[in-house]
Amino acid sequence: MIRSVRRITPLLSSLLLGVAAVSSVTVVAGTLVGCADENDPSTWVKRLDNPATTPAAVNRLVQFFEDAMTRDNKDRNGPTVKPLLDKIIEPLTQKCVAGDLDERTNSKLIKFISDTRDPRGAPCLIKALKDYRPDSTEEDVRWACRAIGAMKLKEAAGPLFETFQKVRTSKPKAGAMYRDVYDAMKQVNDPSWEPQLITIISRPINDPKDIPNLRDELFWQITSAELLGLQKSEKAVEPLLKMLLSPNKSQGHMTAMLALVKIGKPAVQPVIDLLQGNSKELIEYSKIEQLKSAGDKPTNEQKKAAETAHISQSALILGTIGRADSAAPLLAALGKSTDDAAKAIIARELSKVPKSQQTVEAFQQTYEKLPLNTAIPPGIGARETLLEASGTFFDASFVPWIVKTALEAKGEEADVAPIRDVSLATAMKLMGPDQVAEVDKLYNKAQTGADGKPSTVGKAFEKEYTMAKALLGECKADPECYLTKVSDSANQQKDTQFKGIKAAYMMGIYGKPELRQKIIDAMPKITNAAVRFVSVTAIDQLSPQGDADIAQKLQAIVDEAEEKRNEEMISANAPFKTVIYRLNARAQ
Structure with missing residues (x-):
């Protein structure tokens, strides 16, 4: 019996010692964890490797970044933010690329890397594009595109283009991110995209009643046309002309037009050839597209209009480009035309090219010969249109x-x-x-x-006449005086805007080229959209030979509003693009 007890005692001791040993290890381990500095980002970087602690580690590291941004007043290169990113951006990017995160943590990580605007995070952003699943990961793509565009990541060009082709604006969830994809496409705009962009704008739109398909195609084609213009793609001139000659693509006409203006001089001769009837293929294409839009049974009037539709469109393009060498072919076409509506359109475009005695006389003579009830598309009075256009002289x-x-x-x-x-x-x-x-x-x-x-x-x-007479009494023939009235806050309100509009016209009449810079300097004060429009049009008038430097300064105003996402100013700056592109085209 005693022997049994002695045998049991060592066994119990052994068991108890084992428990004690385990307890000792546990205490030591607890002591080790407790010694880790919870406020040291490196501690949390190490925890990224443990699946059990990865989500918490991502959250804590993101919080470190947000706190640092607050301390450094949102400066990503600040004394707190930059050293932090040096420690955490690469391991977090690696964790993102590994692809073993839950959906919520992955999305948070993509947004964080987007917010850092750190090129070292590019692999994660690119992965977000490659992983795009329509109607599912739009938010991830949205954040990825914002950073890719802001950093102009050329290495993302391929995945970005593939994402662009997947976006269907007809789908509900795409509405949350298609604008971000568009912005990134503009900011990256890789030259390697040129052939694909041309292919996209060359696709036909056969059934405009298929609204979902129409919306998708217009997003792709309008974006592609704009990018080709920004690339100044000479290869895109004819495809852009075809886009303008297709009524089913009418919602993209202005973008295609501006693209040709941006291309500038290389686009002029092909348009002149079209206007003069020398581009047989394009003329035939125009007829087919016009009749296609007329339905199954076009009327004789529609068939007749289809024969000459290319004339008005080519005149519009030449006028919008606005180079001096556009005037002669417009005058020649005006002299040959026998259609009153076409004459009115050509005359209207003469007001956009540098003024000469010939253009003024042709404009006025055309107006005087038009029947009072002449209408031009889309059913507006021709004489009224020309009277308004006469102001831009x-x-x-x-x-x-x-x-x-x-x-x-x-x-x-x-x-x-x-x-x-x-x-x-x-x-x-x-x-x-x-x-x-x-x-x-x-x-x-x-x-x-x-x-x-x-x-x-x-x-x-x-009321307007009283304002106009009072303004003339104050400023007489002094363009500097009119500039002060244009930028006066009192003239930016709707009920007083005519005084600002009138003053802007007088700047264009009495001003000299050196006034243009002063108008640009005053733009922050010119907040009324109508006054702003006439002011930038006055700059256009004062630049008959174009001016790349002035165009660049106007572009900076446009870019600032878009960067700040100031929708009101983006809208007010809409007319700037035509003037910017025209000034560059004239300067070529």
Whole structure:
């Protein structure tokens, strides 16, 4: 019995010793964990390797970054942020690329790496693009694109283009990120994309009633057209022309037009050939596309219009490019045309090229010969359109002619009244201090009012006319004075904007090229969209030979608004692009 007890005792001791040993190890291990510095990023970097602690480690490291950004006032190169990123960006990127994270942690990591704008995180961002699953990972793509675009990561060009081709704006979730993909495409815009972009804009849109497909194609084609313009792709000239000749792609016409303006001089001769009827293939393509948009049974009128549709479109392109060498072919086409609507369109485009005696005379003669009821697409009055266009000549010598033609206009009241109204509005914008008495004749012209009662042409313009006369009294022929009125905060409100608009026209009339820089300097104060539009148009008028330096400064204004995502200013700057591209095209 005693022997048994003695045998049991060592066994119990052994068991107890084992427990003690285990407890000792546990205490030691606890002591080791407890000694790790929880506020040291390196501690959490080590925990990335343990699947059980990876999510917590990612969260803690992201928090380190956010706290550092707060301390450094959002400066990614700040004294706290930069050393931190040197420790954590690469291991976190490796963890992202490894692809063994849960969806929530992975998304948080992609957003973090996007926020760092650190090129060392590129592999993670690229992986997010490669892993794009429509209607699933849009948020990850959104953050990846923001960083890829901001850093202009050329190594992401291939995956970015593949993502672009997958985006379907017709899908609900794509609405959250397609703009980010578009922005990144513009910022990266790799030259290797050129042939693929051309292929995309060359795709037909056969059924515009298929709305989902139409939305997807327009996103792809409009974006591609813009990128080709930014690349100044000479190979894209003909495909862009075809895009403009297709009515089913009408929503992309302005982008294709601006792309050709951006390409500039290399686009001029192909357009001239089209205008003059020398591009047989393009003319035939235009006819087919016009008839395709007319439906199964086009009318004789539609068939006739299809024969000459290319003339108006090519005139519009030449005018928008706005080079001096566009004037001669436009004048020649105007002389040959027998269609009133086509003549009106060509004359309108003459107002966009550098002014000469020939362009002014051709413009005015065309206007005078047009029947009062002539309409141009999309069903607007031709004479009214030309009167508005006459303002962009920025030439006060137009005023007596405008007044004379308005007073002599004869016809039905419904045809004449709108013409006289637009005539007065344009004359008010262009008139100088010594022309008020001349404009008074039109202002006081008797006319039936909108209510059917006797009135005058000027009745509806009393407030604007008073503003215009007061402004002329203050500034007379001094462009510097008009500049102060343009930038005056009092003239940025809707009820006082006409004073700013009038002042901007007078800058274009009395100003010299050196005024352009002062207008640019004043742009931050010119917040009214209409005043801003006329001001940048005045810069266009004062730059008949173009100016790449002025164009670059205008582009900086556009870029700033887009970088800040200031939607109001982005909208107000919309007219800048045409002027920017035109100034560069003229300077080539």
